[in-house]
Amino acid sequence: MRMAAGLLGLWLVFAPSDTDTDTGGSDTGDTGDTDTGDTDTGDTGVLIDPGPAVAPAPAAAPAVPQAPANDPDAPITVTTRLTPETLHIGDLMDLEVIVAYPADHDVNLPHGIDLSPLEIVGDVEVGEVESTGEGLRQRFIIHLQYFDVGEAAVPSFPVTWIDPGEQVHTYHVQPHAFVVESLLANESDPQVQAEDPPISLEYPNVRLAMIIVSVAAGLVLAALAGLILLRVLRREKPAPVVPKIPAHVVALQRLGALAAQREAMLEAGAFQEFYLRLTEIAKAYLGERFDFEALDRTTEEIQDLLRSGAVRLDPLRTDEVLTFLQDCDLVKFARLSPRDEETLEALDVVRGMIERSRVRPIAEAQPASPVSIERDVPQAARPTPSEDVARDDELPKPPGQESSQESAP
Numbered sequence: 001m002r003m004a005a006g007l008l009g010l011w012l013v014f015a016p017s018d019t020d021t022d023t024g025g026s027d028t029g030d031t032g033d034t035d036t037g038d039t040d041t042g043d044t045g046v047l048i049d050p051g052p053a054v055a056p057a058p059a060a061a062p063a064v065p066q067a068p069a070n071d072p073d074a075p076i077t078v079t080t081r082l083t084p085e086t087l088h089i090g091d092l093m094d095l096e097v098i099v100a101y102p103a104d105h106d107v108n109l110p111h112g113i114d115l116s117p118l119e120i121v122g123d124v125e126v127g128e129v130e131s132t133g134e135g136l137r138q139r140f141i142i143h144l145q146y147f148d149v150g151e152a153a154v155p156s157f158p159v160t161w162i163d164p165g166e167q168v169h170t171y172h173v174q175p176h177a178f179v180v181e182s183l184l185a186n187e188s189d190p191q192v193q194a195e196d197p198p199i200s201l202e203y204p205n206v207r208l209a210m211i212i213v214s215v216a217a218g219l220v221l222a223a224l225a226g227l228i229l230l231r232v233l234r235r236e237k238p239a240p241v242v243p244k245i246p247a248h249v250v251a252l253q254r255l256g257a258l259a260a261q262r263e264a265m266l267e268a269g270a271f272q273e274f275y276l277r278l279t280e281i282a283k284a285y286l287g288e289r290f291d292f293e294a295l296d297r298t299t300e301e302i303q304d305l306l307r308s309g310a311v312r313l314d315p316l317r318t319d320e321v322l323t324f325l326q327d328c329d330l331v332k333f334a335r336l337s338p339r340d341e342e343t344l345e346a347l348d349v350v351r352g353m354i355e356r357s358r359v360r361p362i363a364e365a366q367p368a369s370p371v372s373i374e375r376d377v378p379q380a381a382r383p384t385p386s387e388d389v390a391r392d393d394e395l396p397k398p399p400g401q402e403s404s405q406e407s408a409p
Contacts, residue, residue: 067156067172074169076101076161080176082154087180089149092121097140097173099159100132106162109140113157118144146180153177247288248358252351254281259347271338275331275346282324282350286313289357299325316357324349 081096099107109124120142127139146152154176161169184190258277265274280295283302287294292311294302302325305311306318313321328346330336338346 067174070171071169074161074171075105075163076107076159076171078159078171078173080154080173082176082178087146087178088183089180090145090147091180093144093146093178095142095144095154095176097142097159098137099140099161100135100137101161102135104164105136107138108160108162110158110160115142115144115155115157117148117152118146118154121145146178149180149182151177151179246359247285248354250288251281251285251354255347255350255354262343262347266340266343269337272332272335274343275328278346278350279325279328279332282353285350285354286321289359299329313357316353320349321353324353 077100079098081098083094083096084091087093097109101107109126113120122143125141125143127141130137130139144154156172156175159171159173161171163169255278258274258281262274265271283294283297286292290311290313292305297305299322303322306313306322324346331338
């Protein structure tokens with residue numbers, strides 16, 4: 001009986017109550033719903049401290065599968081080397097595979113080998129076959145990348161070799177372990193960096209820029225206009241073109257001045273000066289009229305120039321011009337004293353040469369028609385044929401012609 005009472009008491013203590021429990025907390029019936037997070041009050045309503053949170057243990061390094069056993073009598077040896085020694089996540093690493101084999105064998109690295117979880121970058125570099133004295137050696141370089149931290153290993157991969165009997169064999173390269181260091185290894189409590197503050201973009205002031213450019217352009221244009229105006233104002237004005245006085249006008253003016261001084265010069269005995277000035281007037285006119293240098297030439301030089309045909313004095317006669325110059329030379333250099341009539345004749349000779357050879361206007365140079373001349377001259381004033389012959393007889397004959405007529409019987 002006492003034993004039955006004890007069992008009933010234990011059942012009342014440990015029997016489940018009408019409490020509804022879930023993962024968010026506990027339900028205590030009449031006392032209301034209480035959510036305590038990670039604590040459970042149970043039937044007694046006492047809070048239980050779960051204690052400090054325990055950091056999760058680092059994940060264990062993945063197990064590296066071992067390479068299959070190789071034939072102990074295989075004639076080849078394979079060594080591997082991984083560079084660089086210090087690696088970080090994403091670094092490019094080079095796995096150098098060195099295969100030594102007999103001279104009568106051949107080796108090859110199969111295409112499409114799988115080195116997961118590492119990634120092969122680019123193509124495999126195949127080196128030249130080298131001689132070691134006892135056999136041959138060949139290098140293969142595989143470029144790899146690994147995107148995790150911690151301990152890892154390059155998995156085993158096959159290398160095939162061919163014996164002299166053309167039999168293909170496989171050699172399994174042992175895994176190559178390496179460690180990828182974390183960039184946060186020296187941080188005790190690494191935190192995510194906060195976001196950068198927003199950046200305010202400055203929009204250009206288009207109106208202000210247009211105003212500045214317009215003002216600058218206006219200043220430049222004003223400066224250019226000022227420079228151009230200044231150069232125009234400073235430009236020297238061309239001298240007014242003075243119309244050239246015709247050669248015959250200048251010669252006649254000088255000849256008139258010399259004629260006015262003739263008597264005074266002859267009374268003073270300045271015969272040489274008179275003929276020197278007269279010769280200069282004649283030479284200056286002839287040189288200007290017929291376009292040749294006459295003032296600086298002597299009479300002999302002018303004679304050679306005229307006889308060679310380099311200069312023509314039409315309508316003047318060459319012998320007339322040369323005779324005048326030679327007569328003037330006799331007075332200038334032979335000290336002759338000409339008579340008063342001879343000086344007047346010399347003036348008339350120069351005046352006649354100027355009048356006959358001067359440039360005339362077109363209307364003045366055009367000769368009048370014979371019809372108009374005969375119409376203007378009265379019938380009584382017209383000469384008869386006999387009078388024309390008599391006038392021809394009265395004209396002076398050239399020296400050669402007179403001598404020929406006198407010598408004729």
